[in-house]
Amino acid sequence: MSLTxxxxxxxxxxxxxxxxxxxxxxxxxxxxxxxxxxFAHGELLIVGAFIAYYGILIFHLPWWLSFLVAxxxxxxxxxxxxxxxxRPLRQRDAPRISLLVSAIGASFxxxxxxxxxxxxxxxxxxxxxxxxxxxxxxxxxxMNFLFVIPLVTLLILGGVFFLVYRTRTGMAMRALAKDYxxxxxxxxxxxRIIAYTFALGSGLAAIGGIMYAMRYPxxxxxxxxxxxxxCFIAAVVGGIGNVPGAVIGGFILGFLEIMGIAFFxxxxxxxxxxxxxxxxxxxxxxxxxxxxxxxxxxx
Amino acid sequence: xxxxxxxxxxxxxxxxxxxxTGLADEVRIGVYExxxxxxxxxxxxxxxGIRLAHELYPTVLGKEVxxxxxxNKTDKAEAAxxxxxxxxxxxxxxxxxxxxxxxxxSGGPVAETAGIPVMGCSPTHPLVTExxxxxxxxxxIDPFQGHIMATYAYHTLGARExxxxxxxxxxxxxxxxxxxxxxxxELTGDPASVxxxxxxxxxxxxFTAQLTYLRGLNPDAVFAPGYYGDVALLITQARxxxxxxxxLGGDACEAPEFIEIGGQNVEGVAISTHYSADAxxxxxxxxxxxxxxxxxxxxxxxxxxxxxxxxxxILDAIERAGSIEPEDIRFALSQTEGFEGATGFITMDETxxxxxxxxxxxxxxxxxxxAGSVEPQ
Numbered sequence: 001m002s003l004t005x006x007x008x009x010x011x012x013x014x015x016x017x018x019x020x021x022x023x024x025x026x027x028x029x030x031x032x033x034x035x036x037x038x039f040a041h042g043e044l045l046i047v048g049a050f051i052a053y054y055g056i057l058i059f060h061l062p063w064w065l066s067f068l069v070a071x072x073x074x075x076x077x078x079x080x081x082x083x084x085x086x087r088p089l090r091q092r093d094a095p096r097i098s099l100l101v102s103a104i105g106a107s108f109x110x111x112x113x114x115x116x117x118x119x120x121x122x123x124x125x126x127x128x129x130x131x132x133x134x135x136x137x138x139x140x141x142x143m144n145f146l147f148v149i150p151l152v153t154l155l156i157l158g159g160v161f162f163l164v165y166r167t168r169t170g171m172a173m174r175a176l177a178k179d180y181x182x183x184x185x186x187x188x189x190x191x192r193i194i195a196y197t198f199a200l201g202s203g204l205a206a207i208g209g210i211m212y213a214m215r216y217p218x219x220x221x222x223x224x225x226x227x228x229x230x231c232f233i234a235a236v237v238g239g240i241g242n243v244p245g246a247v248i249g250g251f252i253l254g255f256l257e258i259m260g261i262a263f264f265x266x267x268x269x270x271x272x273x274x275x276x277x278x279x280x281x282x283x284x285x286x287x288x289x290x291x292x293x294x295x296x297x298x299x
Numbered sequence: 300x301x302x303x304x305x306x307x308x309x310x311x312x313x314x315x316x317x318x319x320t321g322l323a324d325e326v327r328i329g330v331y332e333x334x335x336x337x338x339x340x341x342x343x344x345x346x347x348g349i350r351l352a353h354e355l356y357p358t359v360l361g362k363e364v365x366x367x368x369x370x371n372k373t374d375k376a377e378a379a380x381x382x383x384x385x386x387x388x389x390x391x392x393x394x395x396x397x398x399x400x401x402x403x404x405s406g407g408p409v410a411e412t413a414g415i416p417v418m419g420c421s422p423t424h425p426l427v428t429e430x431x432x433x434x435x436x437x438x439x440i441d442p443f444q445g446h447i448m449a450t451y452a453y454h455t456l457g458a459r460e461x462x463x464x465x466x467x468x469x470x471x472x473x474x475x476x477x478x479x480x481x482x483x484x485e486l487t488g489d490p491a492s493v494x495x496x497x498x499x500x501x502x503x504x505x506f507t508a509q510l511t512y513l514r515g516l517n518p519d520a521v522f523a524p525g526y527y528g529d530v531a532l533l534i535t536q537a538r539x540x541x542x543x544x545x546x547l548g549g550d551a552c553e554a555p556e557f558i559e560i561g562g563q564n565v566e567g568v569a570i571s572t573h574y575s576a577d578a579x580x581x582x583x584x585x586x587x588x589x590x591x592x593x594x595x596x597x598x599x600x601x602x603x604x605x606x607x608x609x610x611x612x613i614l615d616a617i618e619r620a621g622s623i624e625p626e627d628i629r630f631a632l633s634q635t636e637g638f639e640g641a642t643g644f645i646t647m648d649e650t651x652x653x654x655x656x657x658x659x660x661x662x663x664x665x666x667x668x669x670a671g672s673v674e675p676q
Binding site for chain 2: 001119261268
């Protein structure tokens with residue numbers, strides 16, 4: 001492999017890795033605060049993308065406005081999901097496994113309602129010309145996505161940090177993450193903070209979905225399944241609950257997928273297998289993920 | 300316990316009696332197609348043609364024809380299940396389906412075991428009908444399609460070195476890629492003229508690594524025998540990587556989505572397919588195109604035409620057999636000779652494949668334009 005090819009592969013890996021990182025942040029944030037794996041996260045990606053799609057197609061909104069509306073409505077869908085699928089269980093002190101099953105149910109529900117309302121055929125997502133613009137640097141083709149996606153990822157990372165560590169709501173979220181009953185005793189309105197968390201996580205999912213749809217402009221109601229699973233795994237490898245860990249996990253997965261083919265082009269069909277064998281190795285050495293905390297059970 | 304079980308048995312017996320077996324004055328035709336999932340466009344286009352045919356020819360032997368449509372969800376396990384459902388629940392006399400060779404190869408054995416004939420509309424992989432006496436098809440098979448595109452690449456494009464990128468999860472794609480390679484090597488006489496092969500899997504969206512690899516091999520053209528959604532994304536990414544060389548596809552690229560998703564990037568892409576509304580071949584084609592416009596308001600795809608023909612072929616077989624018994628239909632289907640369909644004159648060979656003319660389409664100004672026909676070898 002020549003150097004220019006390596007740089008091209010490197011560029012490709014950054015597109016993919018930063019996209020995975022972006023989506024994994026939302027996954028890990030909800031888990032870090034609520035200890036709930038929101039399996040409907042992949043579907044929330046697609047909900048966001050479809051709202052943005054129809055905002056442009058039916059309501060003729062300018063693309064940026066449509067994206068903003070999609071993020072807001074995506075957050076709303078997330079909060080409603082929490083209200084319908086998770087809160088009733090939580091209030092009856094259901095075990096975590098029931099919440100998990102409820103999350104999987106919500107995921108299937110969103111997929112199928114999408115198939116009924118929208119139909120199963122691919123839709124071509126609108127790409128603002130600026131984002132997909134290509135520049136040739138020697139023999140390496142570089143799209144503006146190379147800067148846009150990592151920039152959005154960094155902004156979100158900063159935003160989440162600011163919110164969690166510098167605001168009162170963030171303080172309440174951290175308290176919740178430590179201990180529900182005590183947080184409640186301290187006068188924190190648990191339901192409201194959980195709703196905030198879901199709004200934030202789903203808004204992030206919508207951003208991730210829109211970015212994903214711009215990069216790969218063919219969306220359908222089942223398109224969220226694969227990125228959803230992959231980014232969940234990225235979050236676990238990074239240490240689920242840890243936001244910088246999710247970013248690192250996302251980049252690792254992206255680089256593994258691209259570099260696996262770059263170095264073993266004849267095994268291209270086994271791309272996922274190569275990537276996941278490496279991920280398994282990482283997990284077998286660091287079972288809580290790269291940045292995950294060792295959970296110490298206090299007696 | 301025993302009593303309750305007895306009640307259940309009686310209920311079951313009732314259901315079985317009334318689920319349609321006794322209605323000898325109607326013909327039940329099952330349809331299994333991918334109406335959702337990554338191949339939804341293919342299944343839905345085919346269904347348009349089947350529904351139109353049913354509307355135009357609603358009776359056979361004086362009996363009313365009823366359609367039972369099942370969605371196999373682009374899922375191989377689901378494809379086998381839908382065939383079972385059509386046979387056991389709906390008691391169909393014959394089945395039409397399905398877009399997607401892997402799906403057809405999954406449904407085929409179920410129908411064979413039950414002894415129900417299936418008329419394939421567009422599954423082109425040879426193994427769909429080979430070794431299965433109950434599976435027929437209205438389309439040509441992939442060795443011919445590989446030959447069409449290899450000839451096109453060699454003679455029309457003047458390509459001497461080509462690369463192939465296939466969907467390793469689809470029998471259709473792996474098969475077609477193999478036959479293309481064979482045909483191209485035969486033309487050049489040099490096994491090294493296929494300079495590179497790469498693979499991806501259905502539902503993948505990122506092809507940049509494979510394409511960067513192929514780009515480094517400097518082929519004159521790339522053959523991408525995948526399904527429309529994947530190939531449109533793939534060609535888009537190739538253009539973004541600065542690959543300006545021609546791309547070629549198979550019949551699974553023919554879908555409006557291919558052009559909607561690919562936009563400017565798929566301009567000039569040539570694909571092989573079964574039929575073009577711009578080049579009617581029989582009287583039935585003209586009738587079909589007119590009726591199709593009237594019903595749907597747009598030009599029919601090759602898959603709509605094949606769905607239409609699949610339905611007509613079954614009706615023709617029933618008429619010639621003078622019976623709606625699955626076994627009689629099967630025998631009559633195998634004897635089909637010179638049947639005039641919308642996609643051409645159809646004769647079944649001993650394996651149950653139609654031997655037919657192939658069509659080449661090229662994307663020009665956002666539309667598939669007829670670019671020539673290729674006669675069978």
